[in-house]
Amino acid sequence: MNSMGRGFSRRDVRRMAHSSGKRNSAKRLEEEMTILEQVPPDLQSRLKDVLSQQEEIKVAISTDLQFDGTYGKDWVLVTEKRLIAFNRNGAPTPEVQNIPLEDVESIEIRELHGNNIMKVRTQAGAVEVARYSKRFAPKFAEATPEIESLIDKVKPEALDESKRHRKYVASGKKIRCETCGSPIPRRSDVCPNCVEKGKLIFRLLKYALPFWRVSAPAVLIMMVVRLVDLYPAVLSKQLIDDIFVPATQAITNGQQPEPGAFGQLVLIVLLMVGVNVFTMVASAIRGYMMAWVGQNITLKLRNDAYQHLSVLSLDFYEQRDTGNLMSRITQDVGRLRDFISEGLQNIIGDSMALIYMCIIMFAINWQLALWALIPIPLLIFFTIFFGQKMHKVFHVLWKHYAGISTILASTIPGVRVVKAFTREKYEVGRFRNLTDLIFEGEMNAAKLWTVYHPIMRFIIFFGMIMIWLVGGRQILNDQLTIGGLTLFTNFMMRFFMPVQTLCRMNERFLRAATSAERVFEILDTPPSVADSKDAIDLPDIRGAVEFRDVVFSYDSEKNALNGINFTVKPGEMIGLVGHSGAGKSTLINLITRFYDPQHGEVFIDGHDTRDVKVSTLRKQIGVVLQDPFLFEGTVADNIGYGKPDATRKEIIAAAKAANAHDFIVKFPDGYDTKVGERGSRVSGGERQRISIARAILKNPRILILDEATSSVDTETESRIQEALGRLIQGRTVFAIAHRLSTLKHSNRLIILEEGKVDEIGTHEELIAKGGTYAGLCEKQMELSKIRAL
Amino acid sequence: MQQPIQIEDEIQFLDAKRVKIERNQSEELTVELPDGSTHAPVEPVRAFPLTHLTQYISLLDADQNEIGMIEDIKQLKKADRKVLEEELRKCYFMPKITKVHSLEGRFGVTHWEVDTSRGAAYFDLRSRFDIVSLEGGRVLIKDVDGNRYEIPNYHRLDANSVALLETQI
Ligand SMILES: Nc1ncnc2c1ncn2[C@@H]1O[C@H](COP(=O)(O)OP(=O)(O)OP(=O)(O)O)[C@@H](O)[C@H]1O
Ligand SMILES: [Mg+2]
Numbered sequence: 030m031n032s033m034g035r036g037f038s039r040r041d042v043r044r045m046a047h048s049s050g051k052r053n054s055a056k057r058l059e060e061e062m063t064i065l066e067q068v069p070p071d072l073q074s075r076l077k078d079v080l081s082q083q084e085e086i087k088v089a090i091s092t093d094l095q096f097d098g099t100y101g102k103d104w105v106l107v108t109e110k111r112l113i114a115f116n117r118n119g120a121p122t123p124e125v126q127n128i129p130l131e132d133v134e135s136i137e138i139r140e141l142h143g144n145n146i147m148k149v150r151t152q153a154g155a156v157e158v159a160r161y162s163k164r165f166a167p168k169f170a171e172a173t174p175e176i177e178s179l180i181d182k183v184k185p186e187a188l189d190e191s192k193r194h195r196k197y198v199a200s201g202k203k204i205r206c207e208t209c210g211s212p213i214p215r216r217s218d219v220c221p222n223c224v225e226k227g228k229l230i231f232r233l234l235k236y237a238l239p240f241w242r243v244s245a246p247a248v249l250i251m252m253v254v255r256l257v258d259l260y261p262a263v264l265s266k267q268l269i270d271d272i273f274v275p276a277t278q279a280i281t282n283g284q285q286p287e288p289g290a291f292g293q294l295v296l297i298v299l300l301m302v303g304v305n306v307f308t309m310v311a312s313a314i315r316g317y318m319m320a321w322v323g324q325n326i327t328l329k330l331r332n333d334a335y336q337h338l339s340v341l342s343l344d345f346y347e348q349r350d351t352g353n354l355m356s357r358i359t360q361d362v363g364r365l366r367d368f369i370s371e372g373l374q375n376i377i378g379d380s381m382a383l384i385y386m387c388i389i390m391f392a393i394n395w396q397l398a399l400w401a402l403i404p405i406p407l408l409i410f411f412t413i414f415f416g417q418k419m420h421k422v423f424h425v426l427w428k429h430y431a432g433i434s435t436i437l438a439s440t441i442p443g444v445r446v447v448k449a450f451t452r453e454k455y456e457v458g459r460f461r462n463l464t465d466l467i468f469e470g471e472m473n474a475a476k477l478w479t480v481y482h483p484i485m486r487f488i489i490f491f492g493m494i495m496i497w498l499v500g501g502r503q504i505l506n507d508q509l510t511i512g513g514l515t516l517f518t519n520f521m522m523r524f525f526m527p528v529q530t531l532c533r534m535n536e537r538f539l540r541a542a543t544s545a546e547r548v549f550e551i552l553d554t555p556p557s558v559a560d561s562k563d564a565i566d567l568p569d570i571r572g573a574v575e576f577r578d579v580v581f582s583y584d585s586e587k588n589a590l591n592g593i594n595f596t597v598k599p600g601e602m603i604g605l606v607g608h609s610g611a612g613k614s615t616l617i618n619l620i621t622r623f624y625d626p627q628h629g630e631v632f633i634d635g636h637d638t639r640d641v642k643v644s645t646l647r648k649q650i651g652v653v654l655q656d657p658f659l660f661e662g663t664v665a666d667n668i669g670y671g672k673p674d675a676t677r678k679e680i681i682a683a684a685k686a687a688n689a690h691d692f693i694v695k696f697p698d699g700y701d702t703k704v705g706e707r708g709s710r711v712s713g714g715e716r717q718r719i720s721i722a723r724a725i726l727k728n729p730r731i732l733i734l735d736e737a738t739s740s741v742d743t744e745t746e747s748r749i750q751e752a753l754g755r756l757i758q759g760r761t762v763f764a765i766a767h768r769l770s771t772l773k774h775s776n777r778l779i780i781l782e783e784g785k786v787d788e789i790g791t792h793e794e795l796i797a798k799g800g801t802y803a804g805l806c807e808k809q810m811e812l813s814k815i816r817a818l
Numbered sequence: 819m820q821q822p823i824q825i826e827d828e829i830q831f832l833d834a835k836r837v838k839i840e841r842n843q844s845e846e847l848t849v850e851l852p853d854g855s856t857h858a859p860v861e862p863v864r865a866f867p868l869t870h871l872t873q874y875i876s877l878l879d880a881d882q883n884e885i886g887m888i889e890d891i892k893q894l895k896k897a898d899r900k901v902l903e904e905e906l907r908k909c910y911f912m913p914k915i916t917k918v919h920s921l922e923g924r925f926g927v928t929h930w931e932v933d934t935s936r937g938a939a940y941f942d943l944r945s946r947f948d949i950v951s952l953e954g955g956r957v958l959i960k961d962v963d964g965n966r967y968e969i970p971n972y973h974r975l976d977a978n979s980v981a982l983l984e985t986q987i
Binding site for chain 2: 098099141143144146153154155156160349421424
């Protein structure tokens, strides 16, 4: 390790980062993340006064904040005997706190907003020893149990067990990329450094590559067309120089024009017609070919993106809004197609056209050609200048358009809430604000365009003047023919378009790159819950479930599950009880492997869920989610969703079991009733029963019912239970319910409390125990008595 | 006919003048309520940590139960107010960004090097969704580790910082 890296101030840190960029920050973090860092020399000399002879530093951790609330490095050092804190607190020499480990009663970590504080409690009270930002939270979490074990050595079993910190295990997600070492942002598994294998554009071209048999000839046709396109201009030069000028000369001299002149004229005109017909036909064919290529690319890209989207885990969706994802699949993919099929080809074609023109001009008269090129830098400058302005305007516009789709994506499905709270005006207002902004943005764009075009025309005009002037003089000096001059003026007009396109090339690439980035972000994000390479097919299960020390957090800030342990035998019915937010739904999300725990394991029939293929696992689990979601389609479609080959008979049987059959047949369209988007056309309780039927139809070994009957009346519920009672024979069932009567058939109950198992046992055991569950039961009994009155 | 109760009556703010907020020797907040009960350690929580920094402060006891709410810090006695503000500053660390030096991004992941009101800092963001721009040019940023940063009004920053920021917001 380099010693220079130790004593530097924040400013040095920053400067270093400036010079060598991102990788350095990765390295910097790595050095700072061990719990035995190298202590800087100035502190070491001060340590000499404090430490005894053989005392060895066991833990040395630096902070990135000081107690005065500024960034800076303080230190906590722990030996076998004592804990030493160096706190600079703005002063040049740090203050030293020396706390013998013997005195320590507990180590506390205060988790605050944007920073944490480590406190050490002794008999005399608690002292704060370190303040650090969330970036260092993992390091301190790792160091704390280490310090506690040092305390254990000094005074065994003195620490309060309940206040002890559990051994820190880095969360399941990778923090740093294995190949390049740069930090992987916490919510992703993609290393931004490595994902950029090959530039985006090249990756994009890969999508075009399979169609090279069509696109290569198309490019070729274009190159020919662009060349042939210039031929009429050359022909008209010939027409003037070889026919008209000699003829007029002859006439002024009082002679007859040459006899073959008219024949030549006809020939040239016919050639012109032929060239035009050719370019027309060739362009049409090329256009069709490229449209075919473009649509094929769209097809592939769009399907790939959607296919991958469906593979991605829930956490990906939770962090992005629907409108945004939708626009990636629809708009961005379209933009990419335009770029590959048109943009890129135009760039090639236009460069070719420019090159052809230059060659012809230089061949005819290189001096005049040089003059003619003078306005080109001006053209380039202004196009780029306006391009940059445009880019800004368009960026803002794009954001507003995205805002519109976000509003639509949330208010159209949420229309009931909007209406119930009479917020139509507000939503319309929000929408209108955005459209106003879009209007403004579009007008800004228009303003730029209206200035841009006249300026461009003026520059072209300027070029023409040059040609008239310089070329005219050359004609007078007999260095240029009249036909040559017409050709130059003709080309001058033609320069305008290609130069413009090429200058915008940068912008085009940029825009395509942004779209590509957005599409490839989807394609490159590996699902956080993915089959491991050696994942096996889960064999037909019997339904044993075991949680071993499971810790899970949605956001790495707060643990939703905190050390869950239990075993469920095949065929058991387990009732999950706990306050709202206790972690019940989270627990079952881990059984179905919607998420993976950060720590600990979930076993099904002795298989770690992470070692088996997700699809073979989920196939054997039937779930009724807390807010059942139905798809647009008929009742039968929805019940059969999990088993596409289900017969009508099976569907009806499942509906019967879920006590849904009776109300379904009363619908005028019976099982063919459309449920509407999200099932909005059936009632809440009906929706629940349809989704119970959907889960049962899969004939799963493990059935999960998350508040599956919360929206039905007690009578219906007991009828569902009756039917279920027969069905759940031989199945492992997890049932979550707040209404405890729902769980009366459960073999055992698990009471969750703030992410921990509070109690576990049969109804009778728990009542006898007189704990949380007994309390809950009593309350509900009282309630039902009141109701009964 | 009975009038429905006013919904505001549901919260009862503490009588700020009769609350006593101190710090004990363990550097913890102790709060004595008007009813004479004392609580320690107490954690102050802002109900609106992004918009109303000095109003609606909820006081939580060690079990995270609310012991009361203070409507406005200004109502407190001077000494109490000082202690509470100090504790809030500790509990909410959100430096204000004063200058953006560099900002490199790929795939929406950005690495920032900035100056803040609390000194120079660097951080990484996972996506543009971690940047929230509010009215009046206010920008809130949450980095991958969960640290937060604020720009009170980005238009007031230097031209270079604004140019860098505008690529992101
Ligand atoms: N997708 C999510 N992202 C972040 N936090 C979440 C998410 N889902 C749940 N949580 C949080 O995790 C905790 C446990 O939630 P969970 O849904 O497991 O509760 P529950 O026991 O099912 O409650 P309820 O009885 O209300 O359904 C809660 O604090 C909740 O806020
Ligand atoms: Mg739930």
